[in-house]
Amino acid sequence: MTAPRLTPSRQAFATILAKDLRSELRTLQSLPAMALFAVTTFVIFRFGLDRTQLSGSLAAGVLWATLLFAALLGVNRLFVAEREEGGFDAIRLAPIDRSVLFAAKATALLAYLAVLELVVVPIFALFFLGSAAALGPLVAVLLLADLGIAATGTLISSMAVHSRARDLLGPLVLLPLIVPLMIAATGASEPLLAAGGPGYHRFGTWLAVLSLYDLIFLLLGYAVFDFLLED
Amino acid sequence: MTAAQATGEPALRLAGLRRDYGDRTVLDGIGLELGHGETLLVLGPNGAGKTTLLRILATLLRPSGGEVWAFGCALPDEAWKLRGRVGLLGHEPLLYRDLSGRENLRFHAHLHGLRGEAAEQRIAGLLAAVGMERRAEQRVAELSAGMRQRLAICRCVLHEPELLLLDEPDSNLDAEGRELARALIGPGEGRTRVVVSHDPERFEAEAQRVLRLEAGGKAVAA
Numbered sequence: 466m467t468a469p470r471l472t473p474s475r476q477a478f479a480t481i482l483a484k485d486l487r488s489e490l491r492t493l494q495s496l497p498a499m500a501l502f503a504v505t506t507f508v509i510f511r512f513g514l515d516r517t518q519l520s521g522s523l524a525a526g527v528l529w530a531t532l533l534f535a536a537l538l539g540v541n542r543l544f545v546a547e548r549e550e551g552g553f554d555a556i557r558l559a560p561i562d563r564s565v566l567f568a569a570k571a572t573a574l575l576a577y578l579a580v581l582e583l584v585v586v587p588i589f590a591l592f593f594l595g596s597a598a599a600l601g602p603l604v605a606v607l608l609l610a611d612l613g614i615a616a617t618g619t620l621i622s623s624m625a626v627h628s629r630a631r632d633l634l635g636p637l638v639l640l641p642l643i644v645p646l647m648i649a650a651t652g653a654s655e656p657l658l659a660a661g662g663p664g665y666h667r668f669g670t671w672l673a674v675l676s677l678y679d680l681i682f683l684l685l686g687y688a689v690f691d692f693l694l695e696d
Numbered sequence: 697m698t699a700a701q702a703t704g705e706p707a708l709r710l711a712g713l714r715r716d717y718g719d720r721t722v723l724d725g726i727g728l729e730l731g732h733g734e735t736l737l738v739l740g741p742n743g744a745g746k747t748t749l750l751r752i753l754a755t756l757l758r759p760s761g762g763e764v765w766a767f768g769c770a771l772p773d774e775a776w777k778l779r780g781r782v783g784l785l786g787h788e789p790l791l792y793r794d795l796s797g798r799e800n801l802r803f804h805a806h807l808h809g810l811r812g813e814a815a816e817q818r819i820a821g822l823l824a825a826v827g828m829e830r831r832a833e834q835r836v837a838e839l840s841a842g843m844r845q846r847l848a849i850c851r852c853v854l855h856e857p858e859l860l861l862l863d864e865p866d867s868n869l870d871a872e873g874r875e876l877a878r879a880l881i882g883p884g885e886g887r888t889r890v891v892v893s894h895d896p897e898r899f900e901a902e903a904q905r906v907l908r909l910e911a912g913g914k915a916v917a918a
Contacts, residue, residue: 470780472809480806488794551790555851557756558790559807560780695758 477561481569503535503585519593520660540618544626567690609675610650616682649674712762740909783857789848793837808855822850841868
């Protein structure tokens, strides 16, 4: 029998990721909407709360609630091309490890979130923070939380995209799963955004919780993704 | 020659194949054998299970019962061994609308392990073979249905599959397109093919075996 020809996972990963990033750069279907949503929400919070300065838990809550709901816009669109243009079939026909699709999609979402935050977190600081001192250490929290959102979002999006009610189903399933991540992200951010400058009370503990969450959902995605692609 | 050919195993062997969607049986008790390099023509009315049969052979659907062997691989358990050796031309072109024809073919080439100059040469050759060189940089969304079908044919044979699964391969093609496509997906050159069509006259002369399905997925004659 002819030996099965498996494409190296690194090549397949780079191919799918490059395709997604090229499509997004060309069509700008996700990122501008995510950024616009986040900035608009900051404006609403600013006038709704009637505050020009936020700190502590309130600042962390505003930041993470906004980022999470902006991320949902990207999550909802993550597999739309695969569903509507036959990408799922094309990828299932290829001699590749199907977990590569999970890794590539999660990385694409991670990239969208990183770009989103590069734009909107400075705007958040401009709107609500007295200084930018917290932004440096906040990067670690953002990275770990983004990884968790990317892993969980990719997993849920791949399931929800097959439903006609995907725009509803995705958030309904994703939000409860992401609650622990939000608790840890706001817990880690709260001392950083405290009035009078960043503090580090239980900062390491919350980062450890975020890391554990990331690890669980990355492993879960890797383990079950192959089954999710079956008919 | 593959080991399956050397041992005299048929390219395809189906025995008692059944596929259900919930309570509805779409294929029921299909059995046949197809030799290497032969063409099987699958005929039948809408809803008879023709496309379902192709998707099972492409490893995209699991059979609900029976046995399916393709090129010595038992499906679905050994589907991973068969992927990459199958070319599927279905109702959908499996092309991304926001990428150009060449970018789409490059994407599929890379997924199938082709890279670099070898991939570029293969793509250029196929685009020329279907008369699409001048349209290769256009986005798929801007192409006509016939042009998309030509690209889909390129995608289908890009990795030189041993088994071609063709669902209405002439759809949307004009006379010139049909003639060009014939060189890539027509009979000959040892291609094993399963062709689904509503037009028996078009393909019957090319087929060594004919499978007629009736509504409910039963084989009338094989």
